[in-house]
Amino acid sequence: MGRAVLRPFSRKRPRPLIALNIHPTEKRWFFVAVLLVAVMIGLVVYTAVAMSVHPPSNVEAIDSTRLHLTPEFAEENLGVKREKDGAIVARVVMARYMVHPQEIRLPADTPIVLRAASADVLHGLHVAGTNIATQVVPGYVSEVHTRINFDSVAKIGIQNGDGSVTVPLFCNEYCGLGHQSMWGRVIVTRK
């Protein structure tokens, strides 16, 4: 009769069902991938906080073929207006190949709202030296809430005799053969 060998508490660890052998190169690339994601998230946060670059958030439909018949984007209502609640609102229509109106005056370091609509195809609206840069998609109103920093526009703009600065406003989405002539002026005045 043989002796029963009882080994209830084996010191040996159970073997894993799948042996995970990660190659050192794969491990290294895993960290590179994680680092890339972290850098990209960091860039998004940095541009949002330090450079005021935000994704568009306004969804407002409009019939692009009838802009001139709407009370808001009719020709006589375009340009800069102070609303009843005190807000400064600039309205612009982008159409091949013009920006209407050709010139707008905006105060610096003041909250402003820019509302733009396209009368035909996709345009882009960019004001040099500011964070105003938005697509103007036909069928929708693009709205930008911002403050223009006087020093940043003064750095690149044309100084006027009265202390204001002129910067260009231009289309930055290729919209056709006359795209390069689609631009206007923004006169930024000191607060």
Ligand code: CUA
């Ligand atoms: Cu409008 Cu390019």
